[in-house]
Amino acid sequence: MPASLLALLDDIASVLDDVSVLTKVAAKKTAGVLGDDLALNAQQVTGMSADRELPVVWAVAKGSAVNKVILVPVALGLSSLAPWGVTPLLMLGGAFLCYEGVEKLVHALTSHGGHDAEQEPGASPASADAPVDVAALEKEKIRGAVRTDFVLSAEIVTIALGTVTDAPFLTRVFVLCGLSALMTVGVYGLVAGIVKLDDLGLHLSRRSGSDGGALFARRVGGAILALAPYLMKTLSIVGTAAMFLVGGGILAHGIAPIAALLHVLEEQAAHVPVVGGLLHALVPMLLNGVVGIVLGGVVLLAVLAVRRMLAGLRSPG
DSSP states (O other): OHHHHHHHHHHHHHHHHHHHHHHHHHHHHTHHHHHHHHHHHHHHHTTSOHHHHHHHHHHHHHHHHHHHHHHHHHHHHHHHHOGGGHHHHHHHHHHHHHHHHHHHHHHHHHHGGGHHHHHOGGGSOOOTTHHHHHHHHHHHHHHHHHHHHHHHHHHHHHHHHHHSTTSOHHHHHHHHHHHHHHHHHHHHHHHHHHHTHHHHHHHHHTOOOSSHHHHHHHHHHHHHHHHHHHHHHHHHHHHHHHHHHHHHHHHHHHSHHHHHHHHHHHHHHHTSTTTHHHHHHHHHHHHHHHHHHHHHHHHHHHHHHHHHHHHHHHSOO
């Protein structure tokens, strides 16, 4: 019995060691997408009134956790029963991200003065049904953030799964579950911190006292208040760009002719004198972004055409 127990403990320690190593590898490979996930979700939940920011973040975080509960078993099942289905589903998600990115870009270019009012529901002009509109806009924002999270989470889970395909099934389960939990807590913890930066700055700027610590706190608070709006605007831009980079990267690598063309361009960029190394790092991102914008525009045109066709079928006569 003691020998059997020691052997069992040794097996458990071995599994945990494998899980730890593979989780680190998976985390490194998904780091770029995690950065996009952070930027996108911070951008998605900005613009709410101060008292609703954390409830919105919490609602999106719960939706994200549900996404992981759905995605991890599906990913494990697909990898075992229908591995050919992983790539098409991932490409559908990439197309959706590109479509949403182009839609946001078109809206930003065409809305002009109305942009701020839509981004800040609490600051919209007063009307008789303003509270209902604010609640509806909040729900729509949460739904949009959860939808975007689903696509990014699917990509992260798929990338992580690719690093553990040769591992035992139990190890794959532990790695995917552990990474998903860390990802959700880490991303939305940072998002909560980002959206409450202005409150922190306000608190520090109102620090009373004339000692050095109080003066320093007020200066730091003032600097945070001054920089917070620019940070939010930057996150909004980065979040939209991330849709094209992530979605375009998925589509570019999933469509063989485009993938081959991009590979040739990357190799040519790497051989440019002096700046070849820099271009080799930047060109893939730029090309993924271009692919994301072009294919996102195609999807948007297709969606608009289908909507018009359905509207024509529904209209009488």
